[in-house]
Amino acid sequence: LKEENASLRSKINKLQIFSETQADKMRKLEKKLEENKIKEEKEAQDLEAMVQHVEQNLQLMTKRAVKAENSATKLKQENALLQVQLKNYKTENEALRLGQSASLAVVKQNADVALQNLLTVITNSRSSIKQLVSGAESLQLVADLLKSIDRISEMSEDGQ
16 A cells, blocks of 8 residues: 555656646746737737838829829820910911911012002103203293393383
8 A cells, every 4th residue: 555655646746747847838838829929919010000001102102193193184185285276376377477478479569569650750750850941941041032132122222
């Protein structure tokens, strides 16, 4: 009985040592499990923060993309408007060139008519000047004759 008791006590001691070892392992595993939970929670929080940061960046990029698209649309509209204005200006410029050519032709024609009128006036003026000179010469001759008649009359009166 003593041997059996001793054997059982030895087994109990071994089991207690084994139990303490197992309890020790259990505490270490529980501690490790708790550390892993804390680590996983921290990683989950970090991932959540990263996801929020990525979402914010996506929202900003979306806003920027929308703004860029709006800007591109405005620029396309402005470009189309400028293309239309350029076409209108080119058309107007061509019309002005054609008008200028037509105006130059009209000016040239008017200058030709004015030149013809001027030449006619010059020709008529020469004729009138010749007539004036001829008339002036005739008047001078009449004046000279009248002077001669006056002298003749004065001599006749003196000589009578």
